[in-house]
Amino acid sequence: MFFLDVPTGSGFTGGEPSRASVIEATHRAGRPLETRQKILSDISRAWSDITGQAEHDLMVSITEVDARSAMEGGFVLPVPGQEAHCQERPLRHDLRS
The missing domain is CATH 3.30.429.10 (Macrophage Migration Inhibitory Factor)
Structure with missing residues (x-):
């Protein structure tokens, strides 16, 4: 905020x-x-x-x-309703490559 x-x-x-x-x-x-x-x-x-x-x-x-266009803590955010799936396999992307 x-x-x-x-x-x-x-x-x-x-x-x-x-x-x-x-x-x-x-x-x-x-x-x-x-x-x-x-x-x-x-x-x-x-x-x-x-x-x-x-x-x-x-x-x-x-x-x-669009959650797929945002990151927090180095992880692409899940779309609403997909948070549990994301906790199992986070979508971590290295933007430097």
């Missing part, structure tokens, strides 16, 4: 300085729409509960990436 401070006067809504927050998430593609919408709702609710900021002052989005 990354937190970036936006200098006062750099964000606007309707021509007025904005007090809104933006949360952009990235996850592996392949989850059902209902699951993605629950993730969005859970993030929004948690942010509001923790910060006290109203949910109407928050924008949350999810960008999906």
